Amino acid sequence: MQSSSPRSKYFSFREAINYSSSSGPFTEGHRVLVSSFLVVFFIVVGAWLLPEWTPYKNSITTYTWPVMLTTGWVQYWSLFCPDVRDRNYHLTALIEFADGTVKIYEFPRMEKMDLWTKFQREKMRKLFGDNIAWPNFAQFRPSVCRYLARANNDTTNPPISVTMIRNIVMTPPPDPKHWVYRDNLPQHINKEILFSYKVNANDLLN
Amino acid sequence: MTGTVIKILIVVAIFGVVLGATYPIQRQAVEDGKATNYDLLLGVQLRSTEARYKAAEKKPENIDELLAAGNAYATALTSSQDFAAAAKIYGSQLPLTWGLVTNAYNEKWANANLRLAGVYRDMDSQGAALTCYESLLKYDKQYLPATDSRIARDLNNMGLMLYMIGLGKAEAPERMAEFKKSRSYLEQALALQEKINLGKSARAAATLWNLFLTCRDLGDQKAAEQYRAQAQAIDKSLNRVCREP
Amino acid sequence: MSETNATVEKWNRFWFEPTSPVAMALFRIFFSIILLENMVVHLLPDFDIYFGKNSLVPIKDMMSLYWGSGSYFDVLALLHSDRYILAAFWLMVVATIFMGLGLFTRFSSWTVFLLLMSFSSHFQLNQNAGDNYLRLATMCLALSNAGDALSFDNLIRATREDWRLTGLGPRLSAPWAQRLLQVQLCIAYAHTWYSKMEGEHWNDGTAVYYAVRYDDLMRFPLPHFFDQLPVYMVLTWGTLAVEFALFTLIWWRPARYWVLAIGVSLHAGIEYCMNLPMFEWAFLLTYVLFIYPADLTRCSNLIKNKIKIKHGEPYKLAFDGNCILCIRTIGIVHRLDIFGRIKPVDFHHDEENELSGLDLGQAEKEIMLQKRDGTWIGGFKAFRFMALRLPLLWPLVPFLYIPVVSFVAELIYKLVAANRKNILGSTCSPGAVACEVST
Numbered sequence: 001m002q003s004s005s006p007r008s009k010y011f012s013f014r015e016a017i018n019y020s021s022s023s024g025p026f027t028e029g030h031r032v033l034v035s036s037f038l039v040v041f042f043i044v045v046g047a048w049l050l051p052e053w054t055p056y057k058n059s060i061t062t063y064t065w066p067v068m069l070t071t072g073w074v075q076y077w078s079l080f081c082p083d084v085r086d087r088n089y090h091l092t093a094l095i096e097f098a099d100g101t102v103k104i105y106e107f108p109r110m111e112k113m114d115l116w117t118k119f120q121r122e123k124m125r126k127l128f129g130d131n132i133a134w135p136n137f138a139q140f141r142p143s144v145c146r147y148l149a150r151a152n153n154d155t156t157n158p159p160i161s162v163t164m165i166r167n168i169v170m171t172p173p174p175d176p177k178h179w180v181y182r183d184n185l186p187q188h189i190n191k192e193i194l195f196s197y198k199v200n201a202n203d204l205l206n
Numbered sequence: 207m208t209g210t211v212i213k214i215l216i217v218v219a220i221f222g223v224v225l226g227a228t229y230p231i232q233r234q235a236v237e238d239g240k241a242t243n244y245d246l247l248l249g250v251q252l253r254s255t256e257a258r259y260k261a262a263e264k265k266p267e268n269i270d271e272l273l274a275a276g277n278a279y280a281t282a283l284t285s286s287q288d289f290a291a292a293a294k295i296y297g298s299q300l301p302l303t304w305g306l307v308t309n310a311y312n313e314k315w316a317n318a319n320l321r322l323a324g325v326y327r328d329m330d331s332q333g334a335a336l337t338c339y340e341s342l343l344k345y346d347k348q349y350l351p352a353t354d355s356r357i358a359r360d361l362n363n364m365g366l367m368l369y370m371i372g373l374g375k376a377e378a379p380e381r382m383a384e385f386k387k388s389r390s391y392l393e394q395a396l397a398l399q400e401k402i403n404l405g406k407s408a409r410a411a412a413t414l415w416n417l418f419l420t421c422r423d424l425g426d427q428k429a430a431e432q433y434r435a436q437a438q439a440i441d442k443s444l445n446r447v448c449r450e451p
Numbered sequence: 452m453s454e455t456n457a458t459v460e461k462w463n464r465f466w467f468e469p470t471s472p473v474a475m476a477l478f479r480i481f482f483s484i485i486l487l488e489n490m491v492v493h494l495l496p497d498f499d500i501y502f503g504k505n506s507l508v509p510i511k512d513m514m515s516l517y518w519g520s521g522s523y524f525d526v527l528a529l530l531h532s533d534r535y536i537l538a539a540f541w542l543m544v545v546a547t548i549f550m551g552l553g554l555f556t557r558f559s560s561w562t563v564f565l566l567l568m569s570f571s572s573h574f575q576l577n578q579n580a581g582d583n584y585l586r587l588a589t590m591c592l593a594l595s596n597a598g599d600a601l602s603f604d605n606l607i608r609a610t611r612e613d614w615r616l617t618g619l620g621p622r623l624s625a626p627w628a629q630r631l632l633q634v635q636l637c638i639a640y641a642h643t644w645y646s647k648m649e650g651e652h653w654n655d656g657t658a659v660y661y662a663v664r665y666d667d668l669m670r671f672p673l674p675h676f677f678d679q680l681p682v683y684m685v686l687t688w689g690t691l692a693v694e695f696a697l698f699t700l701i702w703w704r705p706a707r708y709w710v711l712a713i714g715v716s717l718h719a720g721i722e723y724c725m726n727l728p729m730f731e732w733a734f735l736l737t738y739v740l741f742i743y744p745a746d747l748t749r750c751s752n753l754i755k756n757k758i759k760i761k762h763g764e765p766y767k768l769a770f771d772g773n774c775i776l777c778i779r780t781i782g783i784v785h786r787l788d789i790f791g792r793i794k795p796v797d798f799h800h801d802e803e804n805e806l807s808g809l810d811l812g813q814a815e816k817e818i819m820l821q822k823r824d825g826t827w828i829g830g831f832k833a834f835r836f837m838a839l840r841l842p843l844l845w846p847l848v849p850f851l852y853i854p855v856v857s858f859v860a861e862l863i864y865k866l867v868a869a870n871r872k873n874i875l876g877s878t879c880s881p882g883a884v885a886c887e888v889s890t
Contacts, residue, residue, distance in 0.1 A: 010615035012772075013781065013795050019618025022469045023596070026625050029207045031467060033214075034627050038466065041631070049642045051649075069521045070221065072568040072590065075583045077642040079730075083650035084661040094327065095412075100320045101359045102327070102366050103412035106419060108451055110667040110726070118670075122728050123493050123577035124451060127507075129667050131576050139516045140576065142244045143508045150505065151450045154408035161284070163328045167373065174660045174680050182678050185666055187381070189374050191330045196284050220565065221524060228528045232514045239515020448505040451497065 044068050045075065089168035089188055091128050093145070095152050096161045105148060133166055133194070145197035153204050164194040248285055255279040259295070269306070273299060273314065277321065289329030296322035311349040316342060316356075327367065332374070336367040355409070358398040362413045365391030369420045385424045392417045411440040466630050469623035471744035476553065476600035476621070478632075478739050479560075479592055483551025485732050486563065486585060490544050493728065494570070498540065501574040503533040510573060517575050525572035526565065536573075539566060550592065553602020560593035580639075581730035587635055588733065595628030601789075609782040613775060619785050629740050636737045637698035644694040653691060656684035668725040686720075693717045701741060711738045755791035765794040766840065767821040768833075769806060769814045772797030780818070784837070792840045793820075831857065831864040 011019060026034070044064040050057050068074050091107040108124035131137040132144055145162035152159050167188035172178035180186065255278040262268065262275035276299055280292040299318035306314055323338030343360035350356055365388045372384030392413055399410045414437035421430035441449070500507050508516070510528055527536050543566035549559035567586050571578050598604040600621035652658040660683040663673065693713050700706040715738065718731045742750075759765065768784065771777040781795045796805045798814055809819060809827050820833040828836060835851045838844035850856050 011618060012615075012800060013619075013797060016614045016617075016619040017785075018620065020471065020620030020623050021617035022623040023625075025469065026467045027207055030210060030625075031463065033210065034466065034625075035462070038627070038631065045638060049638065051645070066522055069523055070225065072524065072564070072571075072586050075587065075639070076580055077639045078646050079580050079643065079727075080658065080662050081643055081646035081650050081653070084652050084658045085665060086652075086661055088664070088666045090667070096324060097409070097412065099355070099359055099409070100324075100363070101409050101412050102324075102363050103415055104366055104369070104419060105415070105450060111669060112422070115670065115726075118726050119728055120492055120496060122726060123501075123579075124497065125667050126579045127577040128451070130579070137576065139244075140508055140512075143512050143516070147448060147505075147507045148450065151446055151448045152408070152412075153446055154444065156407075157409060161324070161328075165330075171661055171664050174657050174683070179680075181675055182664055182669070182673050185664060186376060187373070189376050191370075191374065193287060193289075193328060193330060196287060196289075196328055198281050198285050217561070224524055224526055224529070225522050228523075228525060231528055232518060232520075235511040235514035236519065238511065448499065451500050451507065 040067070041073065044071075045073055048075070049077075085171075086173075087168055087170050088185065089129075089133060089166050091133050091194075092165045092167060093148055094161075094163040094165065095148060095159050096163075097152075097154065097157045098160050099157050101157070103152065105152075138195070141195040142197055145195065146199070146203045149197075149199040149203050158201075158204055159199050161196065161198055163196045166192045166194050168192060248282065252279075252282045252286055255282045269302065273303070273318070280321070280325070284325060284328060289325050293322060293325045293329065296325055316345060319345075323363070327370075332367050332371045336364065336371065339363045339367055353398070353402050355399070355402060355404060358395045358402070358404070358409070358413075361391050361395035361398065362409075362416065365389070365395060365413075365420070366416050369416065369423075372423070382424060385420050388420045389417065389424060392420060406440055406443070408440065408444060411437045411444075414440070466627040467625040470626045470629075471623060471747070472596045472599040472621050472626075472629075473601065473744060473747050474740050474742055475592070475595050475597040475626070475629045476602060477747075478588075478736060479553065479556070479597040480551050480601060481736050481739075482588060482592065482733070483547050485729055485736065486547045486567075486589070487544065487551070489582070489585060489729055490540070490547065494540070498537070501577060502527070502536050502540075502570070506574065508574065508576060513573065513575065518572075523572035524565070524568045526569040527573045528569075539569070542566065543570070553598045553604050556598025556602055556604050557593065560589060560597070564589040564593045579730065581727070581733060584639070584733050585729065588632055588737070591628045591632040591635070594631070595626075596622075596624040597628075599624060606783055606786055609786055610779055612782055613778055614782045614785075615772075615778060619782065632737060633740050636734065636740075637701065639734075640694050640697040644691060644698070647691060647694070653687060656687045659683045659686040659690065663724050665725070668727065670726045671723050673724065690717060707741060711741060714738060751789075758790050758792070762792070763823065765792050766837070767805060768793050768795045768837070769798045769809055769819040769821075769827070770795055771815060772799045772801075784841075787841050787843045789843060790841075793837060831861040834864065835860075 044067050047057065047060040047064045048068055050060075090109045090111075093105045093107070095103045095105055097103070107128040108121050110118050110121070110125050110129070113121065132140060141164060145164065148162050149159045168190050169186045169188045172180050172186065255275070259275040259279040262272040266272060276295045280295040283289070283292040283295070296318055300315065300322065303312065303315040303318050306312060319338050319342045323335045323342065326332070326335035326338060339360060343357070343364060346354065346356050346360055368384050368388035368391060372381045372388060375381040375384060395413045396405075396410065396417065399405050399407065399413060404410055414433045418430050418433040418437060421427075421433060494501065499505070510525075514528075527539055530536050530539065543563060546559040546562035546566065549555055550563055564586070567589055571582055571586060605621070647653040647658070650658065652661055657680070660680065663669070663683075693710075694717075696706070696710045697714050701710045715735060718735050721727065722731045768781070770781050784793055784795065798806055798809060798811060808825055809821070813819060813827075813829055817830040818833050819827045819829045820836055821827050822836070835848075835857070838848050838851055851860060
């Protein structure tokens with residue numbers, strides 16, 4: 001393809017197929033504008049992605065982080081790194097009602113789903129598996145418990161407590177003594193109590 | 207160039223307007239969040255209930271206040287995940303309440319037992335919880351009519367504990383043995399709920415959900431799906447403001 | 452000083468040297484499908500759990516527990532009713548469809564970008580790396596000229612354009628937004644590679660063993676002969692090597708397609724083993740941007756040739772090369788004809804042997820198309836015949852065969868033909884002789 005068209009004559013159809021017009025070169029002003037944008041982008045993103053041990057990283061990101069948030073440039077590319085997870089787990093909750101009846105609720109559990117449901121509900125895995133299950137997101141656990149209480153509300157027998165449990169098992173190490181095939185992984189036999197929430201009457205209001 | 211600058215200004219203006227309009231809402235939410243901070247409130251609750259309980263302990267003759275203060279303090283302790291301390295308080299209520307009623311249903315003792323079971327359950331001591339639920343079931347069967355909903359509750363809780371014990375077993379035969387026992391209790395609970403016209407209640411839904419998981423893990427997919435469908439139908443009929451994820 | 456100039460020159464060439472928008476347009480189309488999948492398949496079924504008054508984490512909690520004093524962009528926070536939030540969601544869906552079709556491309560992609568940002572700020576907890584990438588890529592689309600090819604915008608432009616002056620190729624422009632997305636992909640690979648290098652299991656060769664044992668991500672089974680430690684060691688170190696190549700060797704022309712091919716294998720492997728919707732697809736799709744424009748043209752020609760071999764020579768479409776209206780019509784037909792099934796022939800200027808059997812008188816009144824048996828058909832019948840052979844017009848075809856519709860369409864065709872000056876513009880080019888004559 002050529003970017004210029006000879007103005008002295010018209011193209012025939014066959015000639016025209018092989019020619020493209022051009023929006024023309026950028027003006028100096030455009031170039032400066034776009035280049036400035038690019039430089040800001042790379043500084044902001046680059047600072048954020050610097051290794052944690054980088055000197056002055058925190059003092060740089062103090063200034064770049066707000067820009068990153070506002071512009072939507074936030075990015076994490078640490079899937080499976082720095083190290084892979086060596087455990088499997090799922091969350092459950094015990095919901096106790098006023099009369100003492102207890103119900104176990106299993107948060108969306110991907111390995112029990114068929115392929116389509118698993119595909120469809122991937123965000124649930126992210127939400128409960130990657131986030132709520134771990135200390136970095138512990139501040140949301142009261143909200144989750146409140147939600148579960150509302151989702152199980154019964155005016156004649158309201159929920160009074162919600163306890164979140166992480167059911168977990170370590171992946172056996174890949175040595176001949178402990179080897180397990182991928183289709184024969186151990187059950188999540190260990191329980192860790194994550195959070196116990198006393199439901200208030202206000203939590204159940206709409 | 208002018209066109210480009212105008213476009214940039216439009217985008218900047220959109221960001222400015224949205225961020226500017228969001229700011230007061232965000233600031234208010236952050237302030238409200240500070241005022242209702244869960245950990246902060248829990249700390250306050252813990253201190254006040256502890257003081258109340260200690261005061262009540264000094265007047266053991268006022269049993270009602272001692273129980274109420276103990277319950278409040280133990281609840282706060284449970285929320286702080288100090289299950290052992292909570293279990294100690296509930297444990298102390300058992301002998302305290304045992305002699306209050308003779309030859310009739312002792313509500314206070316039953317409640318103390320139920321709460322103790324709850325703490326054991328939450329602290330991952332299902333064996334101890336099972337013992338409490340078992341003794342409560344025996345007691346309820348002794349003093350309550352056979353059609354009392356509390357017996358269904360006990361059966362449900364027994365079934366759930368057995369299911370949770372099964373979840374902790376690594377070997378399939380041991381798991382299955384617990385799940386089978388669990389299923390039996392849960393089905394008894396469901397049968398009783400149906401008998402006393404609670405078959406469409408939220409209580410029955412709780413038992414049905416427990417049954418769904420037990421049957422699923424037992425490998426009885428057909429029964430599991432049936433129980434799930436019934437539980438979902440009840441949940442739907444209750445028109446709650448939100449649904450389980 | 453000259454070194455500085457050379458650097459500036461290189462910078463300018465890399466970011467601003469005009470290039471074809473076709474790669475970005477292709478990216479736009481398929482990327483819209485991934486976005487739609489994200490919205491309709493992943494978000495919509497659990498919409499009530501994520502957004503709205505009774506959501507899992509209501510916006511006020513999200514603000515106090517996550518946002519803090521951070522300046523997140525969230526239009527939804529200003530909407531006080533769940534109905535408006537749902538309306539915003541459907542607006543985003545519609546804007547995405549428009550973006551895919553290339554209709555008001557820049558406006559629709561900005562709308563998608565701002566709403567994507569809003570929805571992710573509103574409920575942060577279900578956002579994964581795929582969502583980050585979708586947002587960044589949408590921003591690059593909004594900044595690019597992705598609507599300059601394979602789009603309705605381009606079709607609309609064709610109604611005003613004289614291809615005898617501009618050519619029929621897509622308009623070239625500065626590819627800085629495309630380059631930014633290319634660099635962004637490399638940033639992602641570089642960061643993930645670097646982070647992995649710090650990981651113990653990545654160094655001892657067991658990382659893939661553990662990764663494929665995430666039971667919550669598992670997709671298809673692996674046969675036991677494959678499920679062996681030596682295989683995982685090769686795959687672990689292979690992954691590091693491939694990811695390294697994907698931000699370094701990818702810029703070296705002789706290695707680019709090899710690197711891309713290995714990258715495809717890596718992602719296909721992950722896609723087979725693991726359930727990570729959007730993420731793999733979005734990354735793979737970005738590889739399109741690394742295909743050189745000349746190679747894209749070559750690919751397109753290859754496909755056209757294959758189709759020609761299978762379905763025969765393209766159909767001749769006679770047009771009046773002296774008439775601006777006909778010129779514009781042909782410009783539109785050409786843009787719709789992505790598989791080269793129509794061969795426009797200018798009955799004034801092209802060789803006469805191309806036009807055997809054509810009634811010139813009729814050709815001056817309406818478009819004429821030659822069937823396989825050599826006969827020429829005109830007007831609505833020609834359009835219908837053509838529509839059947841141009842995939843982009845297939846959505847219209849069923850309607851064109853309904854008797855009443857075809858009767859009405861015939862009338863509309865005549866009406867359009869009579870008023871086409873108002874529709875397509877009536878400016879004659881210098882030297883044109885037959886502006887008044889119909890196509």
